[in-house]
Amino acid sequence: MEGRHPQDSLVVMTELVLPNDTNLYGNLMGGRLMYWMDIAAALAAGKHCNAPVVTASVDNISFESPIKLGNVVHIEAKVTRAFNTSMEIHMKVWGEDFTHQYKYKSNEAYYTFVALDPNRKPRPVPTVIPQTEEENKLFDGALRRRQLRLILGGKMKPNDAQELMALFMKD
Amino acid sequence: MEGRHPQDSLVVMTELVLPNDTNLYGNLMGGRLMYWMDIAAALAAGKHCNAPVVTASVDNISFESPIKLGNVVHIEAKVTRAFNTSMEIHMKVWGEDFTHQYKYKSNEAYYTFVALDPNRKPRPVPTVIPQTEEENKLFDGALRRRQLRLILGGKMKPNDAQELMALFMKD
């Protein structure tokens, strides 16, 4: 199984914010955005490993700017790194108001997916070979984020998370 | 108002075919695809003219390959040419099965949108400046397609459609 480039898994999704997607302020509901992000990330993961995938976890997401009714949502999803049977997907989300020619960042997030074989057991996925500077940075950070996930999920002791510890200690 | 390139209006949409989008054969319903195409085209038109737009007409669409449940729908929409207050949008649609690494063309289509001012009256839009060979071909064909639309809509006599006549006469 040959490694693949993050660019090969790029998925670009564009959605229009309709009335039923909004709260009483006419802004996109956080939950609706997470739903779209889950689909975008699943498609990027499926594109990387050519197998069915299921959502394993979602990292901390912080919602910065509200996206308005009638505005456009842009989601770009790309695999950052693979860990045997799982893949981390990085997403960037923007809102855009075409009439006012105004494009604004909404948030960034990491979702993790697991690939499944026909018996619904986890199966190995291709490794990721980063190319650009940004892809290398995302690849390196993936290990720290994975340790954080394991600690938060109670599957690793903080002391064993060397990569993460280094981050906390660094300045 | 300066002219713009077709590339500036490019919208890439990616959708996953879910159970409620399919007919009894588990294939994407034509009407559901036309709904997504209408949104993709409206976004490309809005991106070109930075104003609200409404669907004016849809050209003949022919559905070639069915897109299956769980497959991905790719839509690429781009403005081909502007006619004072209206814009023609060209779309290409593919289906893709990630598991089998199989991508197939579904159909191509032209939608026409009109830009509106705050009083909901048609307002002028920027002209289109094609750059690539394909964009030039689409730009040239737009006049013939517009004449055909006007004839089919009963707004032009066939004899006045010189561009279109030439096509019918040519071989």
Add this chain to the structure above:
Amino acid sequence: MEGRHPQDSLVVMTELVLPNDTNLYGNLMGGRLMYWMDIAAALAAGKHCNAPVVTASVDNISFESPIKLGNVVHIEAKVTRAFNTSMEIHMKVWGEDFTHQYKYKSNEAYYTFVALDPNRKPRPVPTVIPQTEEENKLFDGALRRRQLRLILGGKMKPNDAQELMALFMKD
């Protein structure tokens, strides 16, 4: 397989325009209307041939009057003519505002469907026997529209479309 009358395939659909069906102007989105028309036409085709059907193509549609939020959409669909394994469906669409007792034409369209046998191969359908003057006119025009579809789909040369040529030459 006996021929059938267009009236036998009549399907009457009535829908209410809800918030999620509308654009920022509170008018029914073109794509949502095409979705409903696809279902109405599929039902008329299925009623004519008593077999599963799939959308093959959609002719040029021109949207005349916008239909408002809270208004009613009326769709009437009827088979016009059969061509071995395919059927052309004609639809008329009106909007209606009950409070103001105002009914207005929205558009007209032709969709084409193919009937399938249990192996998903095209299967023959009953012929259409028009009865009223309008049904006869629609039946006659169906041949020209079919030639136009074949030309637009690149499956017929313009010079071979005798029915259609006559139309272009006539005045």
Add this chain to the structure above:
Amino acid sequence: MEGRHPQDSLVVMTELVLPNDTNLYGNLMGGRLMYWMDIAAALAAGKHCNAPVVTASVDNISFESPIKLGNVVHIEAKVTRAFNTSMEIHMKVWGEDFTHQYKYKSNEAYYTFVALDPNRKPRPVPTVIPQTEEENKLFDGALRRRQLRLILGGKMKPNDAQELMALFMKD
């Protein structure tokens, strides 16, 4: 305000049963059908009185035959009688399987709607003038059903429901 015929308020609705409308047996969920019936009845009431209407009550509904995934739902709604500011709507519901040419009755029901003026207060509606035998029967029965509704809603004592009592005493 002149009286109107039940036929003037007739609404014919046709819906296709899609996957998300069904339970685990692939049959239309009762709640989804009641939702469509509510819209059909609201449209018939609005057509009768040319004013906005809201659902006031729904009579006992009994679901006879399940309607299958991919089958068609037919709803016919018509005003039976008006009571100052409210209208009773009668509906008949059928399922249909085009492939097997099988049409079957699903259920019948009565919904009651109230008409509202621009201040959202109940406003008078036209009386109903039944014409056919069936319409006369529905018109006569409407009084009994209204008494039953008032008793069940705790707004009338059983002893005051003379029309209804006669029914219980009759054989």
Add this chain to the structure above:
Amino acid sequence: MEGRHPQDSLVVMTELVLPNDTNLYGNLMGGRLMYWMDIAAALAAGKHCNAPVVTASVDNISFESPIKLGNVVHIEAKVTRAFNTSMEIHMKVWGEDFTHQYKYKSNEAYYTFVALDPNRKPRPVPTVIPQTEEENKLFDGALRRRQLRLILGGKMKPNDAQELMALFMKD
């Protein structure tokens, strides 16, 4: 098969009223509420009998206070009594406006469900053992409501409905 307490089947459902759930007044449509109530009742019935269930009938429902866009809908569903293969479910529905700290009753209703075996035939369900005063009252009333259902469905003559007659005669 041991009897069970109504409390064991309690289902609490909480829904937010979104734009597409409302009519032109911004109030929850009756049909949408009946859809949610059908699901809540089906879940309570399924919890009581641990088998798949289908909606058999819905009793008279009267809609008292409209529930507004952005308000919350509370539904509490509980089995009241079982009749061999069927169960009556009682539901209470409230609306709530968190901002104004205002909670208001919307309506009450009874739905009846039938339990099915793997061949889709009705199968026996556990009896219901009421505990509280309110549960006892609902248990007792269930017989009268059942007789009313049978009469309204044409399956029992009014004279045979002794429980119901007693109610009509009592004052």
Add this chain to the structure above:
Amino acid sequence: MEGRHPQDSLVVMTELVLPNDTNLYGNLMGGRLMYWMDIAAALAAGKHCNAPVVTASVDNISFESPIKLGNVVHIEAKVTRAFNTSMEIHMKVWGEDFTHQYKYKSNEAYYTFVALDPNRKPRPVPTVIPQTEEENKLFDGALRRRQLRLILGGKMKPNDAQELMALFMKD
């Protein structure tokens, strides 16, 4: 503004997994579950502060057991602690199969909401007064989770996160 108990903000949500909520394996999609959790959490936050709220952030979520088509989703949401204008909501999610009488934990999560005044500016919310042992534990942990959110969002340096550091250092 008086403090309030977590119990006062409890929201219990019950949803049925329908076909359009599932992936190709017939299991609930992660994104759909996050959408429901966002609504449940928003309702709990609104109940605590009696003001409109918007999603500010979502903590790491790990999906343990898949929830199947036709199964029931239970969500319990409760405020754990308030930080001036924001509230942390804790949620527990279970799946349940009534037929097999099998209830299983799906996941746990923390969402953070901000309360808004009529000018859409953050406004203070009541403090939280935990009562049970579990509520006290959640209240204490809220500070550490908040520091982690601030670090992950780039708004706090790791060295300033004393509560969090203690956790990492403790064994």
